[in-house]
Amino acid sequence: MSEMILQVNNLETSFYTHVGEVRAVRDVSFSVKKGEILGIVGESGSGKSTVLLSIMGLLQHPGKVKSGEIIFEGENLTKKSNREMQHIRGRKISMIFQDPMSxxxxxxxxxxxxxxxxxxxxxxxxxxxxxxxxxxxxxxxxxxxxxxxxxxxxxxxxxxxxxxxxxxxxxxxPEMLLADEPTTALDVTIQAQMMDLLRDIRKETDTTIILVTHDLGVVSEMCDFVQVMYGGRLMEEAPSREIFDTPGHPYTKGLLRSIPNVKKGSRERLKPIEGSPPDLITPFDGCPFAFRCSHTMNLCMEACSSEWKIGDKHRCACHLCNPEVRALLEEGGEN
Ligand SMILES: Nc1ncnc2c1ncn2[C@@H]1O[C@H](COP(=O)(O)OP(=O)(O)O)[C@@H](O)[C@H]1O
Ligand SMILES: [Mg+2]
Incomplete structure (x- = not known):
């Protein structure tokens, strides 16, 4: 088994704006093995960039890591000074952005x-x-x-x-490369070339890569694992094949219906998810997807689900994946 290079534990990152606290990342935990490519997907405003910037120590004012740990090669990056982070950036962890001129x-x-x-x-x-x-x-x-x-x-x-x-x-x-939608601004042919390039780099240099993308096709082709983020929370995580074959979260299922069928290459009609992402400034402890989900129960409005293991390496934060809730539903208990 290869070693863990990064472990994020219960990360909470907020932007303290003049109108209130924007809870951009809430209780996010995950780990990445050396040499792996992890994809992070989710609609705009889900907190994907904020996760990467928290790892890099590049959050701009008024952003701040509130709590949690970011353990990189055994050291907690949230405890590092700016100077120490400067040393780590570039030498140990690098980031590429959507706009190269940045x-x-x-x-x-x-x-x-x-x-x-x-x-x-x-x-x-x-x-x-x-x-x-x-x-x-x-x-x-x-x-x-x-x-x-x-x-x-x-x-x-x-x-x-x-x-x-x-x-x-x-x-x-660097040991690890963070790429934030690196090809969004490019045309399709060049996008494909860039993805081939990242894949070759991983092969030739064994660099660990975290790739934020809105393109699930890219995920299926090049990522070992995928995480789905929504409303600042991690909704689901699985080996990328499993996300397409057996998605667990209603949000993931919605995302998959909203993109062209990656596997079959078919042209069936796309169904965008109705509604829009939540406002992260209003305190809400329920599931962020509750307002758009067709399975919403009272429980979903009260508390966000913990993560349920629905496969060997497959986790999903939906109450419907909780065996107790399922049993209740089968008895006709919950609404
Ligand atoms: N500088 C900022 N000030 C205030 N809110 C911010 C700032 N940057 C991001 N946010 C908010 O944090 C949330 C997550 O944003 P972001 O991480 O950029 O999402 P994504 O990368 O998934 O599109 C959004 O609600 C966004 O409005
Ligand atoms: Mg972003």
Whole structure:
């Protein structure tokens, strides 16, 4: 069994805005094994980016990790100072964003930025750093890498900028790469190429990857595990094949009905989930999906379900997965 690289325990992250506390991440726990690719899916506003930013220690004011632990290679990142986190970022954990220009500086050449990053974290000569830059640009499949080292970001196409950003993120061979919807802004062909690239990187470097995506097709093709988030909570987690074959949560089922059939490639009519995601500022302890779910019981309005094991590695936070509730329902007890 391979070792755990990341363990998140009961993470709570909020944004303390002037109109109140936005509970963006509530009681989220999960773990990731070394070399694994974990996908996180869920509608916009579910808390996916907030989970990644909490891990990176990059939450902007007024965001704050309220409680919980983020154990990375045995150390609790929530206890680290900014300075210690700076050391971990880039060297141990890197993040790639939807917009490459949020990572790339327009006034420096691509090669220069990557070399500087390497030299900040590692004691290497400029010559060795440049050699590594070339290797990285080749790793991310930038054609004629040698002649492009001295290009500025604006001289690159959108897809190439994305590759350059990935090269920058990989500059110091991080153990773990966090990717937040890295291909959303790109056209479909380039999206597919980027996903192939991430997969190759995992194969060639054994980097652990957490990939936030709204594309369940991507999940089925490249993730080992998938987590479904909604309203700041983890609704379901399973090996990615199982999410498609035997989804447990009504929310997951709704998501699956709202996308083109990944497996069969069929063109049956898509059914978007009716209603919209909850407002995370109003205190509510029930299931965040209760207002949109067709199975809602009184129980769902009162408390969010704990996670139920519905398969070897399959967890689901729905009262319907609770054997006691099921037994009651079969007797005609609950409403
Ligand atoms: N800087 C911020 N200030 C206030 N609320 C925020 C901020 N960033 C995110 N949120 C809120 O946190 C919740 C989760 O957001 P986010 O993590 O970005 O979701 P996702 O990535 O799943 O779309 C949303 O309700 C969003 O409005
Ligand atoms: Mg996001």
């Amino acid at each position: 990572s790339l500086n327009p006034v420096f050449t691509v090669g220069n930025q990557i070399a500087e990053t390497i030299m900040t974290h590692e004691h290497v000569s400029r010559k060795d750093a440049n050699k590594r830059v070339l290797e990285l640009l080749e790793l991310v499949r930038i054609p004629s890498a040698k002649s492009r080292i001295n290009c500025y970001p604006h001289e690159f196409s959108g897809g190439m900028r994305q590759r350059a950003m990935i090269a920058l993120a990989l500059a110091c061979s």
